[in-house]
Amino acid sequence: MNLHEKKIPIIKIHDYLIVPIQVDMHDKLAIQLQSQILEEIAKTRAKGVLIDISVLEMVDSFIGRMLSGMASMAAIMDTSVVIVGMQPAVAITLVELGLEMPGVDTALNMEKGMEMLERRLKSRKTDSF
Amino acid sequence: MLEFPYNTDCDLLGKFKIDTEYDIVTVRQVIRQYAKDMGMGIVDQTRITTAVSELFRNMYNYAGGGEVLIERGEVESHNALIVTCMDQGPGIENLELAMSDGFTSGQGMGYGLPGTKRLVDRFEIQSVLNEGTTVRIMKWK
Amino acid sequence: MSELLNVQNAKERIDRIEDILASVAAGDLDARIQSDIEDDFSGIEAAIDLLINDLTEELRQREKMQKDLENKLSKIQDQQKTILQQQEDLLELSSPVSKVWDNILILPVIGTLDSQRTQVMMENLLQKIVETGCTISILDITGVPTVDTQVANHLLKTVTAARLLGAECIISGISPAIAQTIVHLGIDLSVIRTKATLQDAMIFAMKQSKRADEMRTLSNIALTNENVD
Numbered sequence: 001m002n003l004h005e006k007k008i009p010i011i012k013i014h015d016y017l018i019v020p021i022q023v024d025m026h027d028k029l030a031i032q033l034q035s036q037i038l039e040e041i042a043k044t045r046a047k048g049v050l051i052d053i054s055v056l057e058m059v060d061s062f063i064g065r066m067l068s069g070m071a072s073m074a075a076i077m078d079t080s081v082v083i084v085g086m087q088p089a090v091a092i093t094l095v096e097l098g099l100e101m102p103g104v105d106t107a108l109n110m111e112k113g114m115e116m117l118e119r120r121l122k123s124r125k126t127d128s129f
Numbered sequence: 130m131l132e133f134p135y136n137t138d139c140d141l142l143g144k145f146k147i148d149t150e151y152d153i154v155t156v157r158q159v160i161r162q163y164a165k166d167m168g169m170g171i172v173d174q175t176r177i178t179t180a181v182s183e184l185f186r187n188m189y190n191y192a193g194g195g196e197v198l199i200e201r202g203e204v205e206s207h208n209a210l211i212v213t214c215m216d217q218g219p220g221i222e223n224l225e226l227a228m229s230d231g232f233t234s235g236q237g238m239g240y241g242l243p244g245t246k247r248l249v250d251r252f253e254i255q256s257v258l259n260e261g262t263t264v265r266i267m268k269w270k
Numbered sequence: 271m272s273e274l275l276n277v278q279n280a281k282e283r284i285d286r287i288e289d290i291l292a293s294v295a296a297g298d299l300d301a302r303i304q305s306d307i308e309d310d311f312s313g314i315e316a317a318i319d320l321l322i323n324d325l326t327e328e329l330r331q332r333e334k335m336q337k338d339l340e341n342k343l344s345k346i347q348d349q350q351k352t353i354l355q356q357q358e359d360l361l362e363l364s365s366p367v368s369k370v371w372d373n374i375l376i377l378p379v380i381g382t383l384d385s386q387r388t389q390v391m392m393e394n395l396l397q398k399i400v401e402t403g404c405t406i407s408i409l410d411i412t413g414v415p416t417v418d419t420q421v422a423n424h425l426l427k428t429v430t431a432a433r434l435l436g437a438e439c440i441i442s443g444i445s446p447a448i449a450q451t452i453v454h455l456g457i458d459l460s461v462i463r464t465k466a467t468l469q470d471a472m473i474f475a476m477k478q479s480k481r482a483d484e485m486r487t488l489s490n491i492a493l494t495n496e497n498v499d
Contacts, residue, residue: 024158026150027186057161058175060182061241084436088396089175091431097179097244098230100430107436108403172393 008033010040015047016117018110022055030066037070041079048117049074052110054085064099071104080105080120084113139202139211147214148194153185156197163199164210167270176248177210177268183245184214184264191240192218192261204251207269217261224256277311287318299326365391367398367407373479374472375404380413388424395428399437405482406475407432410468412443422457429462438463438478442471 008029011018017040025033037049051067053059059067071081082105094101107113142163145156161178169177181197188195195216202209221227221240230243242264246252251267277283286303293301302322303315365387367377377395399407409428411417417425425441432439442465444452452459465471 024154026154028150058157058178058182060179060186061244062182062186086435087175088393088400088431088435089172091396091434092172092392092427093175093179093248094434095427095430096176096247097183097241098247099244101434106434108400108405109436112403112405112436170393 008036010037012040012044012046015121016114017041017044017046017049018052019049020052020055024056024058025063027062030063034066034070034073038073038077041074041077047079047121049079049081050084050107050110050113050117051081052084052113053090054087054109056090057087059086059090059094061097061099064094064097064101068099068101068104080117082107082113082116084108084110139200142199142201144199145197146194147185147188147197150189152194153182153189156185157182160199160210160212163201164268167201167208167210169210169268169270173268177212177266180245180248180266180268181212181214183241184212184266187240187262188214188216188218192216195261204267204269207250207267209250209267209269211265211267213263213265215261215263220258220260220262221254221256222258224254228254275311276309278307278309280311283307283311283315287315290322291318294322294325299329365394367395369398369402369404370472371476371479373404373406373482374475375399375402375407376410376468377407378410378413378468383411383414383417383421383424385420385424388421388428392424392428392431395439396431396435399432399435405437406440406478407437408440408442408465408468408471408475410442410471411448412445412468414443414448415445417448417451419455419457422452422455422459426457426459426462440465440471440475442466442468 008019008021008023011020017037019033019037021033023029037051040046041049049070051070053067056063067083071083074081083101084107086106105116107116143159145152145159147153147156157178160181161174164174164177185197193216195214195218198211198213198215200211200213202211204211227240228242228246242252242254245266249266250269251265253265254262256262283305286305290301290303299322302319304319305312305315365377365379367375370376375395375398377391379391383391395407395409398404409425411425429439429441440463441459444464444466463474465474
């Protein structure tokens with residue numbers, strides 16, 4: 001498949017959106033993905049987003065900023081974002097690069113990410129009563 | 130073209146042009162493969178790939194593109210993968226400032242050079258205003 | 271006439287000496303003049319033969335010595351390879367990560383930490399976190415006498431990287447000396463959860479883990495209730 005045609009799927013399950021990133025992203029694709037997810041949040045009124053980056057072999061400052069920006073933007077829209085499955089080598093490189101992504105929620109795998117979102121949703125429900 | 134203080138006997142592995150965003154992706158994948166072939170561990174592969182990705186983006190954003198030279202050679206008794214990025218862009222006005230850590234902390238500001246430097250074993254930069262910038266990085270095996 | 275030399279076939283014999291010397295020079299160490307004729311010239315011929323003998327002996331000895339040296343060198347190179355391999359093995363061995371509870375990993379560090387060892391340790395721990403899915407890990411440095419800036423930074427990096435993966439890393443057993451060093455070096459460890467002893471860290475980790483479990487059960491109940499509705 002041509003690099004130019006790749007599109008990242010966004011899957012909706014119950015209250016959540018699942019975004020499996022499975023291509024080496026260029027900058028335009030990353031920006032496009034960001035607005036795509038935000039539009040999808042607005043459309044589906046999803047309460048949480050799981051972004052699976054377990055197959056990403058590299059996250060540079062641009063993609064890193066896109067991901068943490070994504071989390072902040074979604075938070076303003078009252079939606080939680082969890083970054084799932086970052087590889088150890090990617091994590092070490094990000095820290096050395098100086099991108100520690102404070103305030104971004106992370107989880108080891110999809111299951112744990114889902115649990116995290118459910119806990120969030122639960123505590124929010126009790127808050128509203 | 131800018132000259133660097135020392136020359137080494139290196140094997141030229143490849144020469145590429147960065148003209149589009151897709152070139153950034155393609156060439157950084159090529160470099161990861163070279164790092165893998167040299168026997169670098171997964172973390173070092175990721176470090177060099179990320180470092181070149183940062184440099185390529187600078188070339189693309191500030192100079193509209195540039196040229197990349199990939200070499201392999203012996204430097205100070207290390208087996209080194211050497212990547213040189215050359216552009217003919219506006220150059221960097223204050224190199225010292227660009228290389229200081231605080232400069233990059235702003236969101237999306239600066240060139241991300243200190244972070245890139247931390248990922249590699251050797252980092253050399255030369256820049257002349259209105260002529261261009263050349264960055265050469267090395268990673269030991 | 272006593273001054274007149276008594277030499278037979280002088281021309282041929284000089285030619286033969288030249289031939290023999292040429293073949294010795296070319297490497298044929300078995301070549302000898304061995305003339306049968308006895309006259310004034312035979313002394314010289316015998317002397318040349320003797321010289322060739324000496325030369326041959328010396329060359330043979332030198333060859334033998336060189337071979338011995340080469341053998342020794344290759345042996346040393348083999349030993350060096352083994353040492354390097356063992357050093358690598360030791361690096362791996364010196365940072366054993368074990369899963370001690372459902373959700374908890376422990377990495378006890380003993381001995382002096384240098385930059386390289388810390389690096390290997392960090393990669394090992396992060397890899398293990400991903401493999402086991404454990405969300406809490408304890409880095410116990412009770413057995414570490416001292417740390418320098420670089421090592422302290424590596425420890426900090428490990429904790430931050432673990433957080434990026436989605437796991438928490440607690441450091442336990444910071445000795446007074448290390449606490450002093452860290453503060454003097456101006457490294458900010460306040461962002462890291464530290465516990466005095468391994469025991470404290472264990473208790474904390476188990477509480478944390480239990481809380482997560484309860485939360486999970488709660489949210490599961492909530493989910494089932496929702497489905498019933």
